Amino acid sequence: QVQLQESGPRLVKPSETVSLTCFVSGDSFFKSPYYWTWIRQVPGQGLEWIGSVYYRDSTAYNPSLKGRVSISMDPSESQLSLKLSSVTAADTAMYYCVRAQPEGLFHRWGQGTLVTVSS
Amino acid sequence: DIQVTQSPSSLSASVGDRVTLTCRASQSIDHYLNWYQQKPGKAPDLLIFTASDLESGVPSRFSGSGSGTDFTLTISSLQPEDSAIYFCQQSYSAPFNFGQGTKLEIE
Numbered sequence: 001q002v003q004l005q006e007s008g009p010r011l012v013k014p015s016e017t018v019s020l021t022c023f024v025s026g027d028s029f030f031k032s033p034y035y036w037t038w039i040r041q042v043p044g045q046g047l048e049w050i051g052s053v054y055y056r057d058s059t060a061y062n063p064s065l066k067g068r069v070s071i072s073m074d075p076s077e078s079q080l081s082l083k084l085s086s087v088t089a090a091d092t093a094m095y096y097c098v099r100a101q102p103e104g105l106f107h108r109w110g111q112g113t114l115v116t117v118s119s
Numbered sequence: 120d121i122q123v124t125q126s127p128s129s130l131s132a133s134v135g136d137r138v139t140l141t142c143r144a145s146q147s148i149d150h151y152l153n154w155y156q157q158k159p160g161k162a163p164d165l166l167i168f169t170a171s172d173l174e175s176g177v178p179s180r181f182s183g184s185g186s187g188t189d190f191t192l193t194i195s196s197l198q199p200e201d202s203a204i205y206f207c208q209q210s211y212s213a214p215f216n217f218g219q220g221t222k223l224e225i226e
Contacts, residue, residue: 047163047206047217062214063120096162104210105153107174109162 002027004097004110012117018087022080022097022110035100036073036080040093041112048093050082052103060103087117121145121209123152125218132197133226140192140221142185142207151211152190154183157204157220166205167192199225 008020024036037052051061053071061069070083080097097110122145132138142152150170155163165174167183170190180195194201202225207218 046219047208049213049215049217060213064214102210104151104208104213104215105165105168106155106163106208107165109164112162 002099002108004099004108006095006097006110006113008095008113008115010114010116012087012115013119014088014117015086017083017085018091018115018117020082020084020095020097020113020115022082024078024080024097024099027099033101035103036071037098037100037106038071038080038082039096039098039106039109041096042090042093043114049104050084050095052100053080054103089117091115092117120214121148121211121216123207123209123216123218125205125207125221127221128219129222129224131224131226134197134199136197138194138197138201138223140205140207140223142190142192142218144188144190144209144211147187148209148211150186151209152183152185153208153210154181154192155206155208155217156201157206158202163206168210197225201225 003025005023012018035052035054038050053059068085072081094112096112098106099108124143126141152170154167157163171183182193204220206220
């Protein structure tokens, strides 16, 4: 069955861009009709949908992130990517890679990667 | 944006109890409401989708109901392993917001 593994820097400075990667295994990443999604969770708090990509080039983002986010997929590498620019302490969170179908139904989650924004 | 509000924020109950958690949407979302269980240090797991459909592998003591704006998650006979935070989430329209969670503790 599908497995998702997030990776990326654990510590990022304010105003920088954080880039996260999710490696997808056990699934036909490119052909599958799923929405590949990023969700984050501030420690001890709730969950926030960041956005998703569908069939490589159809994307949707949470307006709350005000254009700071970009999600893309590289089928040749079976990887999903997240870039979040101009980060602040409010972006400190656990970031999860998630497979969804339909778009808003989150069936399969990675274990998450914790990103801390601090100088 | 559609907001979802859960109640109570925390709950303590005994093994064998019947427990009901509530979720309310800020506008009608038909039956597009999902429930997740999150245990400490783990990612959330999908329990119930489209209000009342049980995800594969989830014990039958979990059930969901509701439509429109008001929804419930019921655990018919609470087990020790049900101690967790439960989140509801609307999948009616983006952004797909989550409730703030209900922390369920076993007495």
